[in-house]
Amino acid sequence: QSALTQPRSVSGSPGQSVTISCTGSTTNVGAYRFVSWYQQYPDKAPKLMIYDVSQRPSGVPDRFSGSKSDNTASLTISGLQAEDEADYYCCSYAGNFTYVFGSGTKVSVL
C-alpha cells in the first residue's frame, strides 16, 4: 500500500492561488469519492480541510477547494494568506476497509 504522490513543496505570493496534486491509482483515488485533505502546522495535529473530494467542514475558509479527475485529486488554495503556510496531506479510502495518506506537501507563502 504505497503512499499517494504529492509534490514536496509548492509556493505562492499572498493573494495568488496554489494547487496541490495527489496522485493515486484506480484502487484508491480513482475508485472512490472518499478523498480528504489535512492541514498540519509544525508540532500540531492535522486538521481536516476537505472531505469527500470537495466538501468543506464548517469553519474552513471557502478559499480552500477540492476536486478530482481520474486518479488525481487536487486541493486549491485561492487568495493565499500567510497563515496558509503549513504541510498538507491528502488521504483516500483504498478499498478493503483501508486508508492511505499522501506523502505531504509543504506550502510556502513568499
Place this chain on the structure above:
Amino acid sequence: QVQLQESGPGLVKPSGTLSLTCTVSGVSITSNSWWSWVRQSPGKGLEWIGEIYKTGTTNYNPSLKSRVTISLDKSRNVFSLRLRSMTAADTAVYYCAKTVSRFDPWSQGTLVTVSS
C-alpha cells in the same frame, strides 16, 4: 464538542509492546463512527494504523496487521492500541481520530520513542 486525548508511555524498549489509550469525550464511542489510530514518524508523513467500530469490528493497515490490536472499552468510552515487536522504525507521534470516511477530529498526538 468531540475531543480525543491519548495516553500511554512515551518510551518503549526494542522488541517491547506499545500500549496507548484514547479517551473520547463529547460523544459516545458507541455512536455510528469508526475510531482510528494514525502515526507520523519524525519528519515524515502520516500512516493509518487501523480502526475499530462499536461492535468491535477492526480493520488494519496490511503492513502492520500482524503486530497490531485495537480494542475498545464502552464502559470507559475509550479505545486502545497495542503494537508488538517494536523497533526504532516505530518511533513516531501517535494520534487517535474519529473516522467517518475522513479523520476528524484528531487528538493532540503523543511521541513514542523506541529505545533501550
